[in-house]
Amino acid sequence: MSSHTTACPALFISAPSSGSGKTSLTAAIARSHSRRGERVRVFKTGPDFLDPMLLERASGHPAYQLDLFMGGFAHCQTLLAEAAREADLILVEGVMGLFDGNPSSADLAAAFGLPVACVVDASAMAQTFAALATGLQRFRPGLQHGGVIANRVGGLAHARMLAEGLPPDLPLVAAVPRLGHLSLPERHLGLVQAQELPRLHELLDGWADAWDAALHPGHVIPRVTFTHEPEPAPQRTLAGRRIAIARDAAFGFIYPANTDLLEALGAELVFFSPVQHQPLPACDALWLPGGYPELHAEALSHHPTLAADLRAHVAAGKPLLAECGGMLALLQTLTDAMGQAHPMAGLLPGQARLQARVAALGLQAIDWPEGPLRGHSYHYSTLDTPLTPVATATNPNGGSTAEALYQQGSLRASYLHHYFPSNPEAVAAFFGNHGH
Template sequence: MPACPALFISAPASGQGKTTVTAALARHHRRMGRDVRVFKTGPDFLDPMILARASGAPVFSLDLWMVGERACRALLAQAAREADLILIEGVMGLFDGTPSSADLAATFNVPVAAVISAKAMAQTFGAVAFGLARFRADVPFHGVFANRVGSARHAQMLEEALPRDLTMLGYLSGNDAIELPDRHLGLLQAAEIDDLDARLDRAADALASTALAQLPPAVTFDDAAGDEPLPRLLDGMHVAIARDAAFSFIYPANVQLLDMLGARLTYFSPLADEPVPGDADALYLPGGYPELHAPALAANTHSAASIRAHAGANRTIVAECGGMLYLLDSVTDTHGVTTPMLGLLPGNAAMQTRFTALGMQQMTDSAHGTLTGHTFHYSRVSTPLTPVRHATRAQSDAPGEAIYRQGPVVATYMHGYWPSNPAFAAALFHGRAF
């Protein structure tokens, strides 16, 4: 059974600075010459982009429901065999959600470091830390780290407020040169932060002398029972994937699965007006921010014509969330400005100022079983299309996102985690699902 130093970075809530601290840790240890593998809890696309830049390696998702305990165990065991350090960033607060970050940490016995934003807080820091450490006895607790600290005296007050058996792992001062910028849906994408590497280096410098920067204890990860090699269900298929600032919500595990199933993968950029390769058998339009780039996408006629030609040749298109919006007749922003899109699916998407759906979901096809995933978006779609079916929510049978099929197009707001059902994923790209 492989063992590796491992640490779980969590917090009492979102917005405490988990990603900043995790990325700083990854950058620090990478600069020390260590091979660092970072995982992100839950169905996130944005934080992993930052963490991948910091660590120099792809960031895979861990989630006991979406990914599954067996697959999480296999991912961790593989990382433990190859890396010098494993870092896991939590999602929301430590005990939020079902399953929660605490459930994941307890399942794999990974010690938790809690990041607490101490801005506008003094001795209450100790009470919050006490609650996080004591709320569940099965969660291994490593210590607490203070973020956005105002001064050395402030840090001293925070440490003095801790129970004696809780470890203060250090602190970061509030610093706009370290904080990661955000917008709706979360952080900015890594490629959009011009000075990201400088920010990561400054953050790594700031915590290099703290106890948090020391290697954590080694954790032993059970080897999952060996699985049979995946059948090459996409052998010889050429899959084109849109990838740029408008279409970037892509799980590394999904791409890895397509490769393992035998597909040949190429990438193109609709934002750069690049065409779909003419010999592509299938096209994947992932989620992202087409609404932020709508005028450019509308003006890029070469890319648009190639996607329409691909559909006209009855070749498969799999579109998720933002990719689905791109296929519609139009997108309307929050100021009421409507921009034409590809017109391959009838209807309009209207952007909202608040998110309109959030949570784990799954879709089921009678021939291929169930595929897990999630949804998170700020738009509403109006379309005359009748859904072929609906996804269902993770904790109930309540209907979730609509799934549309028109000709060679399968489109939905739900982001699928394809390794949860490789046969289902292959059917999507063969055009045989639903």
């Protein structure tokens, strides 16, 4: 199998820090181009479930993760090349500040030759904007820059001051005004989930209108050449296996690459909503992904059959993977942010309690019994359980987060959100286990 190349306009949207407006501007650009009939593919750097939901609505196509730690270079290369073959525009939203973390947004942009456009919150600065922008441009030689975007600009005079001192090779791509009436509500894990925003299409159109008006006339997004090294398709070791997946407002944290992989392995996927009291479908294996069970604890605790169905599933030796919120739903009790304790399914001994500040955050590497996997952790609850972990994760950046993996018969649970493509064979071995 030989490699081939495809060229496509592409832009990497980064910033000096979180909170600069990367997500809303990436969504604005995606919406602007997609409503003109262009095919837009948007990627999100690093682990994140909420931004991609928004970017999917903006572009009309699922937003995939690009992460050199979770997925690796070859996997990211394949995703980009496949997108380039069918898209008119590729956008990649960075994570945190341009040079933050390891691997950083800059590492990813450099690996694939993506031109970077930094979004700078200019609301509290004038000529210093150019100093900051050129510092970002020159800090790492070899990184391509496709201009700079000023966000939260006060008006035309402010925009003129911001452009002063910018070098010719770093143009001001757009000066986007403050859009207070078009801001997103926030929740403790960041942005609110896309399906919870009834006016989302109006909001996205408002952002796109603002982008179109702010864009410097004549700005052209550079074309990038993407190389595709065809990867062999995974063996269909899950052919004939039916995997049930909880998917609703309580269990929404699902990487599209994870479900793609399960299908590529041959599995038939069937989705159900515990919040809407749908019964567990007939299945050979079950995945309870993360989400917001604490916001729907009342509905979950009153599900008429779920606890009994889950118990029977595990008693039959069928695999059950419970991640983060999925694990919380299996405990004896879950205490929400208001201090109210809700009875959960009771399959795992222990209880969890929501707290006001982040309990854990970071990329994670863990050794499953079937092999090493990668993923990430981000949660506001703390867990108290007598169970002894079968494995403990590590953080590549030396952070304090080190999640435990618990195993009880065919049930496997952790705060970790696993990225299945990091080890397809291990995932296939777990979900393919036939029990007794």
